[in-house]
Amino acid sequence: MVASRHPESWGNSAADAIYLDMQDQPAMAEATRGIGAAFVLWPAGVGPIAKTTIPLLQALEAAGCRRVVFLSVFGAGTLKFLPHVAVERWLADSSLDHTILRAGYFMQNLSTTHRVDVCEHNEIFIPAGGGHLAMVDTRDIAEVACHELLTPTKPRATYELTGADTINFHEAAEVFSQVLDHPIAYRAPSLWAFARRWRTRDVDRTLLAFMLVEYAVTRLDRSGRVSPDLEQLLGRKPRKLADFVRDHRDLFAAAPPA
Ligand SMILES: NC(=O)c1ccc[n+]([C@@H]2O[C@H](COP(=O)([O-])OP(=O)(O)OC[C@H]3O[C@@H](n4cnc5c(N)ncnc54)[C@H](OP(=O)(O)O)[C@@H]3O)[C@@H](O)[C@H]2O)c1
Structure with a gap:
C-alpha cells in the first residue's frame, strides 16, 4: 500500500x-x-x-x-x-x-531537482564548492527499507546509508561526461548565484532555504564520510554514481536546440 x-x-x-x-x-x-x-x-x-x-x-x-x-x-x-x-x-x-x-545525499537529486541544469546547460549547478559527499542511490535505500519492514534485523536499530566512496561535484561532472559521452561542467557557483537562479524557478521557499543550508554545510567538506552499514545490510557494494547515470541516461538527454 x-x-x-x-x-x-x-x-x-x-x-x-x-x-x-x-x-x-x-x-x-x-x-x-x-x-x-x-x-x-x-x-x-x-x-x-x-x-x-x-x-x-x-x-x-x-x-x-x-x-x-x-x-x-x-x-x-x-x-x-x-x-x-x-x-x-x-x-x-x-x-x-x-x-x-x-x-546520505541522494544521487536521484541529480535526476530530479538538478536535472534541468544538466539537460539545458550541460552543467551541474550546485553551490557545494569542492565539498565531498558519500552519495547514495535511493534504490539501495529502498532495498534496505523493504528488508527492515518485512524482516527487521533488530527491534530497534539506526543505520547510516551512504555510498562506498566520497565524491565532490567536480568528480561527479567527470562521471557524467564519461557516461553521457559529452561534456558536463561543474562551475561551483556561489550560494548567492544558486539562490538567484532558483528564484526565477517555481520552487518552494522552504525547499530553497533547505538546499542553501545543506550545500553551505557541504562546502565545509565535513560530510564526506563513508559508512559500512549499507554494504553489510545488502551483502554487496552500494551502487556507484556511474551506475546511476548509466541507468538513467535517457533522463539526462540534452535539450534539443531552440
Ligand atoms: N534529498 C536528499 O539528498 C536526502 C538525503 C537524505 C535524507 N533526505 C530526507 O529524505 C526525506 C525525503 O526527501 P525527498 O527529497 O525525497 O523529499 P520530497 O521529494 O520533497 O518528498 C517526498 C515525497 O513526499 C510526499 N509528500 C510531499 N508533501 C506531502 C504531504 N503534504 N503529505 C503527504 N506526502 C507528501 C510526495 O509524494 P506525493 O506527491 O505522492 O504525495 C513526495 O514524493 C526528507 O526528510 C529529506 O530530508 C533527503
Missing part, C-alpha cells in the same frame, strides 16, 4: 494507493487504519515536523501499527538542529519498534 496526495495518478499495479496529506489530520487517521508497519519520511517543504510527521506517527501508533522505518538524514547523530532529530527522539520514546535510516 502506497500513501500519496495523488493516489489517482499512482501507476504501479504492484501496490494499491491511498490518499494521505500530512497537512490533513483527519486524512491521517483514515490512512493509518489497519497498517501494521510503515515507511515514513518528512517531505522537506511540507511544514514543521511537529505538525506533519510526528502527528502521522501518533496516528500510526494509535491505529495499532507495530513497526516504523523512518528515513532520516546522514549527520542526524551529531547535527542536533536537523528537524529529523525530533522524529528520532519521538521514536525512541514511543512504543513502536523502529529502524532509523540516516541516508
